[in-house]
Amino acid sequence: MIEEEILKIIKPTEEDKKGIEKVLEIIRERLNKLDFEVEGSFRKGTWLRQDTDIDVFVFYPKDVGKEYLERNALNDIINRIKDLDYTLAYAEHPYVIVNINNVEVDIVPALRVESGDKAITAVDRTPFHTKYVTSHLDERGKDEVRLLKRFMKGIGVYGAELKVQGFSGYATELLIIYYGNFRKVLEEASKWKHPIKIELTKPMKIFSEPLIIPDPVDPKRNVTAAVSLKNIATFSIAAKYYLKNPSIEFFFPSKKVEEKVKGDVLILRLNLDEKSSEDIVWGQIKRSVNKIERALKQYGFRVIDVQAWGDTNNITIAVQLESKNIGQYYLNIGPQYYSETIEDFIQKNDNIWVGEDGRLYSIKERKEYDAETIAKKNIVLKVKYNIESYWLQNKEDQQIMKFLRKTPTWLK
Amino acid sequence: MIEEEILKIIKPTEEDKKGIEKVLEIIRERLNKLDFEVEGSFRKGTWLRQDTDIDVFVFYPKDVGKEYLERNALNDIINRIKDLDYTLAYAEHPYVIVNINNVEVDIVPALRVESGDKAITAVDRTPFHTKYVTSHLDERGKDEVRLLKRFMKGIGVYGAELKVQGFSGYATELLIIYYGNFRKVLEEASKWKHPIKIELTKPMKIFSEPLIIPDPVDPKRNVTAAVSLKNIATFSIAAKYYLKNPSIEFFFPSKKVEEKVKGDVLILRLNLDEKSSEDIVWGQIKRSVNKIERALKQYGFRVIDVQAWGDTNNITIAVQLESKNIGQYYLNIGPQYYSETIEDFIQKNDNIWVGEDGRLYSIKERKEYDAETIAKKNIVLKVKYNIESYWLQNKEDQQIMKFLRKTPTWLK
Incomplete structure (x- = not known):
């Protein structure tokens, strides 16, 4: 079966895992005595082989506030890794990217809150997402997430960043948790017509986006708020076509040559x-x-x-x-002959004539x-x-x- | 006053009249013993100087029928004038055009009927039009008709022929009879908004044309049925502009040079x-x-x-x-992603993509x-x-x- 073939390619081996653990060991040493946790797809076991960055979150008491995170916390982290190959990056807040053996580790300062719905910054929710996903996915479920992620990458709808406006990793995990497996997600998606509601929990707000998945750890937030209708439609069509004719093309599309410049x-x-x-x-x-x-x-x-x-x-x-x-000129449609505005039209226009419909017309120059x-x-x-x-x-x-x-x- | 100046140009002199009478004398001799009558603007006294053809109608009893008119009657007429410079012309029926001293005389065979509404062919109504107009227009009225005709010629809306789709001579005469004089016609026309009804007599039919003048001699016919909306609108606008700023330009428009080819x-x-x-x-x-x-x-x-x-x-x-x-290609808008027709669309099209609105699009070649x-x-x-x-x-x-x-x- 094609999906098993795909899994052979995308599922990390024990060796892959060890390689990343080795990198993490270095980071763990550096963050010694800080309140830190590994988050993201590596922690959740839904990562793709040779296609992951590692998220390490460093938590601070929620009372320290945002400014503390952006200055003191960040400086402390930088001081601990400044001899490594690192860059500063900015999302809602600044964070640090460290590159070790070609593995990218994102070190993200966050606030420790009691629950997902108490999040102060966008990243404070992350540990609750991690807990929710790990407690709802078994080993097979994780592989199903991997298939869905690779499928979405292949058809170009994966990635929460603005450039893509696609599905986040968390969204793929919730889809698998809700529908059970990769095939079932596709079967349902092939029948989608927006607005689409997928309620692992009751929403605490009225959402207006085409795809609505209320966040189980914070139901006043729509996990897929940023997924564009174009990506929803593309996913739905791809699902329909894959089910009719499964092919590796969806997961790893080939490059085709187009000869003609049309238009x-x-x-x-x-x-x-x-x-x-x-x-x-x-x-x-x-x-x-x-x-x-x-x-x-x-x-x-x-x-x-x-x-x-x-x-x-x-x-x-x-x-x-x-x-x-x-062309430099265009047809300008004016008023009917009996309109009070004809004198104004005639004064302001050139090349004026009366059309068969009794309207005045003129030729205007495009700006x-x-x-x-x-x-x-x-x-x-x-x-x-x-x-x-x-x-x-x-x-x-x-x-x-x-x-x-x-x-x-x-x-x- | 400008209209008096125009009349000096367009009103025929006694000499003009004599010239035409001379031509008519020749025709009268040729049609000796036939039941003929002079019709048209010359007879009605509404003709323009150096701008008229003469209509001579030859009447036959209505029982002879159409075929007789088109064959026997026509042949008889041709035999009488065949040594002159003549051509055959066709309207609803054939008629003869004789050219004498550069004056065009149309000799038209028609049926003698009791009244306008009993007309069998379109021309049978003509003697009743002549009677109606001559009995309703005095000498000044005839000059007012001349002004209106020349005005309409100048702005390009005169002539019942298909090429123009404008006002017939009879229509201008009825307008003057109804409104009284040239200025009054313009004043009313400047306020027109179709459908426009000018009822010298009650209509005997419901007309759907934009300008409705039921024929006083046959009220189930609209005299201005063939006047295009474009010509009605042009006349209305010209009337409005003339009243604001009377000028010879309306009667005898000048030729202007246009330098630019736009588009x-x-x-x-x-x-x-x-x-x-x-x-x-x-x-x-x-x-x-x-x-x-x-x-x-x-x-x-x-x-x-x-x-x-x-x-x-x-x-x-x-x-x-x-x-x-x-361009050789155009944007083809397809169905929404959830439509049942998408497979058909995908099969039949090339260069297909999903738009931001969830629709499928494709590029098509123009035929x-x-x-x-x-x-x-x-x-x-x-x-x-x-x-x-x-x-x-x-x-x-x-x-x-x-x-x-x-x-x-x-x-x-």
Whole structure:
């Protein structure tokens, strides 16, 4: 069976586990006497082979407050590991990333609270998630989570970060806990129609998102609040197609070559000067993509698709139009001949005529009809960046070919 | 006052009248012993100087029937004038056009009926129109009709023929009879909003046209049934503007030069082999213009304007588009991810993706994206014709400049 084959690839071996334990030993020594715990998928046993970072949380009494976490706690942690290869990262709060033997360890300061619903910062809930998942998943359940994670990675809907707007690891674990196994999750997902409610616990709030999984440790929070409708739809369709025709393609999609450039494709290559947090950059990139699409449509372009890809420094935005030549002038529809506004219309317009329907019409000049200018104007990045833009002539790199092809390889 | 100035130009002199009487004398001799009458604007005294043809009707007892008119009657008439310069013409029935000293005389066979509402062919009503008008218009009234006719000619809404779809001479006469004078007609027309009802007599039918003038001699007929909404609207706007600022421009518009070609303008020059009746050719041209516009829009073009001009043999159709480059491909909007039709959509489409709204999208190739081909395909002429087509580069002849300018010279 295909899923067993996949598990052979993605399930960590005892050796993998030992390698990570070795790394953790180093961290444990450094955090000696602090109130720390390993969290995340490694702790929960739902991690994928060669595809994990380790989360170590350091807890402080909840009375110390946020500022203490961000300064004193962080400084203390840095002092303990500063001889190692580390970087500072920022989510809601700053945390430390240590790289040991190519294993990434995130050391996250958090507040110790009594229960999930008492969380002060977003990370304070994490130990309760860990407890909930470990107490509800057996060994087989953990493998089912692994299959679901790999499936979601394969079809591109895994990852809570803004860049993806997909499913978090915790969400996949809750789906397996609720439905029992990987296949059952797919069977249900293939029948989804939003709003979708998956209630391991009664919600303590009315949620408006398309997919609603109230957090069992904090029911006034929707675990999947940030999952986009696009990702929900993609997952539902992929589930339906996988069940009809299971294939490794869903877990590990192949790369296909697309030869044809259809329509006019504008490529914007952005190079960001500063290093910013991924969620901040991608929040701005997503907003730029939306603004570009809206502006182009407003100016009269027929937009096929606008997508962005890249990392935190090098980002490509691709804009695909039916045609970049919409013309300098457009038909302006005026009032009926009997309207009081006709004199105003006649005064303000040129090239005016009466149509067969009794309306006045005129020809107007577009304020802007160069798609490249419009696209560039609507990039809203708050950091400095260089931009290179050009109209695509031929297929270029793999990402552009993927953009041109569009159809996921698992679909067709 | 401007109208008196105009009358000096358009009102025939005694000499003009004598010239026409001379021509009529020749015709009268030829039609000796037939039951004939002079009809039309010359008879009614509402004709314009150097701008009239003379209508002579030859009546036959109503029992002879239509076929007799078209054969025996016509042959008899032809035999009497065949040494003159004549041509055969076709409206609802054939009639004879004789040219004498550059004056055109139409000799029309008709049936003698008891009253207008007993008309068997369209022309049988004419003597009753003549009687109605002559008995309701005094000398000043006739001049008011002349002003209205010239005004309507100037703004392009005069002429009952299909090519114009404007006001007939009879309609202008009824408007003056109803409203009293030229100025009063304009004052009322400037306030028109369709449906407009002008009832010299109670209608004997429910009419659906925008302008309704029941025929006083046959109230089940709408005199202005064929006047297009475009012409009604144009007349109403011109009336409003003339009253605010009277000018000779309305009666005799000047020619203005338009320098700019805005958008992409396709010129189709049609040359018709056979000589057909104007109404038949222009019925087909009007239908072609509509079909071209509809087809182009359906194929995705943004049409600014499509117009036709010319005579019965040489016709120009001009097609103005915002852009002729709409691209070979278009965005195809598919079903929501939960729809039962998604499998069908996926099977039939290429370049498929899931949008942010949960819908499937695809890229489709247009069946046709060459505007020239589409325009040519949608010409529906039943006679043979040659066609030359090209994209306009510069302003060319006066008609094309008028098409490009659009704004009537009397408007702005």
